[in-house]
Amino acid sequence: MASISEEIKNHGKHDDHHDDHHHEEHFVSKYIFSQDHKMIGKQFLITAVFMGVIAMLLSILFRLQLAWPGESFETLSFFLGEKWAPEGVLSEDMYLGLVTIHGTIMVFFLLTGGLSGTFSNLLIPLQLGARDMASGFLNMLSYWFFFLSSVLMVVSMFVHTGPAMAGWTIYPPLSALPQAISGSGLGMTLWLFSMAIFIAGSLLGSLNYIVTVFNLRTVGMKMTRMPLTIWAFFVTAILGVLSFPVLLSAALLLIMDRMAGTSFYLSDIIVQGEMLTNHGGSVLLFEHLFWFLGHPEVYIVLLPALGLSSEIIATNSRKPIFGYRAMIASILAIGFLSFIVWGHHMFVTGMNPFLGSVFVFTTLLIAIPSAIKVFNYLTTLWRGSIIFTPAMLFAIALVSTFITGGVTGIILADSALDIAIHDTYFVVAHFHIVMGMSAVFGMFAGVYHWFPKMYGKMLNTRLGYVHFWLTLIGAYGVFFPMHFVGIAGAPRRYYNYSVYEEFDTNSLDMMMDLNVIITGFAIMAALAQLIFLFNFFYSIYRGPKAPQNPWNSTTLEWTTPVEHIHGNWPGDLPTVHRWPYDYSKPGSDVDFIPQNVPLAEGEEEH
Amino acid sequence: MESKLIVLLVIILGVIAIAQLVRVYELVSKLRDKKEHEITYRDNQLNAKLMLAFMFIQSGGLIYLMLKYGWTGRGIAASVEGIETDWLLNLNFVIVLFIFFITNALLFFFSYKYVKKPGVKAFYYPHNNKLEIIWTVVPAVVLAVIIVLGLNLWGDLTAESPKNARVIELYAKQFDWTARYAGENNKLGKFDYKLTLGTNELGLVTKETIDSALVDMIEGPTGINSIKDRLNNEKLVFNDSVISAMNVTLSRKERLARLLTQMKKHHNAKNDIDVWDDIIQKDTLYLCVDEPLEIKLRSRDIIHSAYFPHFRAQINCVPGIQTRMKFTPNITTKEMRKKMNNNKFNFILMCNKICGGAHYKMKMMVVVLNKKEFSKWWKNKQKDTFKNKYFGSSGA
């Protein structure tokens, strides 16, 4: 690795002399097959935004069905056609298809690829003082794998047997047997191949991030002087490297069961009158493998968001993040613990109850570092001098949803209680708030905060405010009521709740009331995203030019010129002399001291 | 079509309108020399106040929902275990809501209170070990309590059933449930999926059922012989893909037939009585109040999940393995109707693991009878043992 990093350093030095403006690059190598981390970060962002819009649209389509079951909607036939929405009514199978693809895109494409792909790429070299990633080529490959997998996932929605329909968790045998549901035919095959490619790309990316963090920190950038963003990306990458291969094996074994007649997951099955000979396979094996990734995945989604918000909250409170070292320790503890809690998804699968108890214990342990993080955020705000940039608003909202979703996790982690609410809408509410909303808010916060760094332009602040408040209210409006639908007992992945007519109409009435409210808020929140999209694309072209350090931040990315150059810094790389949180330090007349400013005489490091 | 055009037009006009507004805003900013990255005093104050308002909206909204929709949704627990579950659930809710209200309120209140004010500098406060230890230890203690109580209950819920528990099997398939009550000796007979036939839907193992499965596999309408006949029949012409599909089916069936032959060889008819006295029940599951139940579950095709919301009981049905649960219903359907103030109320068994298009319709009605009613029903059922049904000699 050393040779690569040397090369980049030398390359940078060599560049310094003759170009502040980089020599004209060819369009293709600059915008398409770029190896520059800043461009790759933007590619990830745009792709993820595109995928996110699709996933959001899907959720609106199936929410229409949930709120007004059986009613005819032109929107539905417009997007889905006669086959999947005959006379404007969503078909049963397609309902499950939409839910599955919605979940898959949101979790993997928007919040794994999009969030950590965008910001790890943009910020790791910039905040560490590196010219680029350790390997620009692998980095480029990682994006193109991501792109290819996105294309496959989108294509899978258009095949004639429909997309994968077994839920984003794709439990076999449902996902293994096309006889069981039409989406388990070609749609599932594409899903599996898309995810396999996605994983390959994600591994390339993660390895690159890890190597870069280890090797390319600039002079003085000790691990204990890294911004919390970098710590978060770093631990995220390690989680990815350790857990995604397990998902890949799970997927490969499933592919074999589907195509090569093996029995890893199948045993004693009769489906649609056909008696299969598979014997001895175990569904629980799949569930273990899936959740061995699945749970760390939650933190792969969440940690980058928390990292971004740490940075943003410190900057805009004009205070150091409280308990920097405790924050690092929490990130590491969460990272470690996230590998030994996966069984909490399996309390009612038939897994040995004793094993269940062990997972209760480890899961509740993870609440401790999470609580520490929350308290540290609160204390950072305390006696701050808060500036409400749109990024700051989103970062605060993230803390709120992290709490709100976190506390319901305490209930779900308690196996005895999980029995009563497992797989109900209570779970849907829980994971949307703690993982979905928190990570989305973190991502928005990141985009608002680093947009000037990405595009050299400013986003419109007022539109940002409108976007924020509508989104926050929409998010709670959608997911608060969902808890109550769940407590009422409503199972998830139900096309409608007509079965309630046969046993409890009161409960049904209440549920339908809530479902209409939820869908209303969902539509409002979705429309609010149009404001963001407009702001984003408009500002790329016409936004006012950004100053070099718009938020008066201490970290190194703001010492680079506004115009992007290859190698990031025109002259020598900056040298780091202090931690990244010297905001409002007593004895200094400015309220922030960038990391590259040497300690004044007699000044102590924090 | 026209409506689509109109919608499209509205969207385009909307975008243009916003763009124009933004242009105006930018021009005004330029005139006033306002920079996008400098947040004005007014904007800051506005957002601070909105933060405070949101604190009230959020907690108020939750309280409203709790009052209006609260715990009533699925009604009181109707089993001994469910009552314990609800007690712990409520306790945990109290703890969790307390944390929720305090921390969220602090978050929004701090955001409001400490908004930037002219002349006030932020307080440099990088860490405080004492505080950090406090908020490590306090959550740890609270969690310890939660864990101990939780595991205690979990132990109870998953423990062995008492000896006198009634044994019932629930058999799941796309998209319905079948129940099988253990007969007189309270012992369920054995099963093997290879024996599944129209006359033996649950694949129960007896000498006779093995024989008929074997006969069906070899001589039945889609059995081995008929496939072979068709393959060898020169009058029938198939294309290659059909032929290869037939060959695959053939070898699958031959393999199954071999397994059945072995089973037949090793079968010990002594235990057949366990099967013969079992009682198979569809559509409605009748239970007896205050009678402990030991429920065994399995699935014919894919994963399903047996979910009894009112008994607070749930476990997956997994092809290839048998799972179990136990509970003791303690309220009859009649009593529950009174309590729920709804004379059409019923207990229910729903499928709660995605299992295909009609997943949402996969249910079985559940009726809890008092002791007298149940023994009457049970006595009446004795003429419907598997044996009587199988040999078609039930007097019905």
Ligand code: HEM
């Ligand atoms: C507009 C905002 C959103 C709405 C209205 C929404 C709504 C829903 C609903 C109603 C379901 C179906 C639940 C079920 O039947 O099991 C669902 C599933 C899901 N959603 Fe969302 N969602 C939104 C955003 C998100 C985000 C941001 C994420 C990112 C984590 C996400 C991840 C998921 C996942 C993983 C599933 C489960 C899919 C499955 O059951 O296989 N959603 N969503």
Ligand SMILES: [Cu+2]
């Ligand atoms: Cu988990």
Ligand SMILES: [Cu+2]
């Ligand atoms: Cu089912």
